[in-house]
Amino acid sequence: MPGFIIDLDGTMYAGTDPIPEADRFIREIRGQGWPFLYLTNNSSAAPEHVAAKLQSITGIETDASQVLTSAMAAARYITEDRRGRRVFCVGESGLRQALEEAGFVLTDDSPDYVVQGIDRDFTYAKLEQAVRHIRSGARFIQTNPDHLLPMEGRLIPGAGSIAAAIKTASEAEAVLIGKPSSIIMRYAIERIGLPAGDIWVIGDNIRTDIGGGIAAGCRTALSLTGLATPDNCEALIASTGIRPDITCVSLMELFRLLKDAEA
Known part of the structure; x- marks a missing residue:
């Protein structure tokens, strides 16, 4: 089968x-x-939203149990890694939800991990914080390597492009999840x-x-x-x-x- x-x-x-x-x-x-x-x-959407989008577009009956996102996988990975429960999150609602549902505390104060996905509100301040935390010992987790994403007939920067900036400044390699x-x-x-x-x-x-x-x-x-x-x-x-x-x-x-x- x-x-x-x-x-x-x-x-x-x-x-x-x-x-x-x-x-x-x-x-x-x-x-x-x-x-x-x-x-x-995609780390930006929760599995129930991914399922709803698929059903809306295709008509295929779908529920969240049939979906695995890079955000869910990242949350599971750091749960198993057991370095701590404090996370600095560079990402959108789907990633934040996955981390919080797994019991992690989202913080910008001495995190154990920097977990990064697509973030369409990414700023220099977030870059500075992520780099500072990684250089201070936080483990860098990258949800996915996609440099570009198709969006309404054009290509936009993806999570991999944000990761490239963090890697360059922190001089650290990330654990790639997706x-x-x-x-x-x-x-x-x-x-x-x-x-x-x-x-x-x-x-x-x-x-x-x-x-x-x-x-x-x-x-x-x-x-x-x-x-x-x-x-x-x-x-x-x-x-x-x-x-x-x-x-x-x-x-x-x-x-x-x-x-x-x-x-």
């Missing part, structure tokens, strides 16, 4: 538009009883409950989705519906050295291949 770790933006929807056949794919794998999880590097990190992939595989080799990681980003899936020992399917397209996929594969198990122009193509393999 296969399981699925499924990216969202570029795979299930593009901005506020549904990806064709994505809704049918979910209905079909549900009908087969195949387990799946939506995995996103895709392609093994940390979030390990948590996602655990949630699916199958061996990694039985799980397909599906996404449109060859570096984060496919690279993370390969490193975790999963099967991989590059969806040519977002960052990767039929026109650029071979160039992306050549430039990254990352080759998915299959490429598909729609998720239903993947479903049909798996059904034929079971027949």
Whole structure:
């Protein structure tokens, strides 16, 4: 029985538009009883908001239990790391909520961790504070490496761009949580409950989705519906050295291949 770790933006929807056949794919794998999880590097939104957005755009019935965000994974990681309960947070409501729900105290006074995600209210003052705390011994946690994000037909700076400023000034490397990190992939595989080799990681980003899936020992399917397209996929594969198990122009193509393999 296969399981699925499924990216969202570029795979299930593009901005506020549904990806064709994505809704049918979910209905079909549900009908087969195949387990799946939506995995996103987005740290800005709580899982219930991610689920509501997916349902609103695609019509797919979704609840928060089917979503794992980089914010949730970051909160779990520092819970297991056990260096303390005080966190300086550079991020938005989804990250703050995940940390507070895990029992951490958000503070700008002698934190044990600096946890950083996308922050569209990022300022020089926040940069100065984050750097000061890290140079004083706080551990630097980066939710995801995305340098750019698609937004209404344009690209905007992502969490990775903010992290680059903090890393440069603090002269410290961060613990990376989101895709392609093994940390979030390990948590996602655990949630699916199958061996990694039985799980397909599906996404449109060859570096984060496919690279993370390969490193975790999963099967991989590059969806040519977002960052990767039929026109650029071979160039992306050549430039990254990352080759998915299959490429598909729609998720239903993947479903049909798996059904034929079971027949």
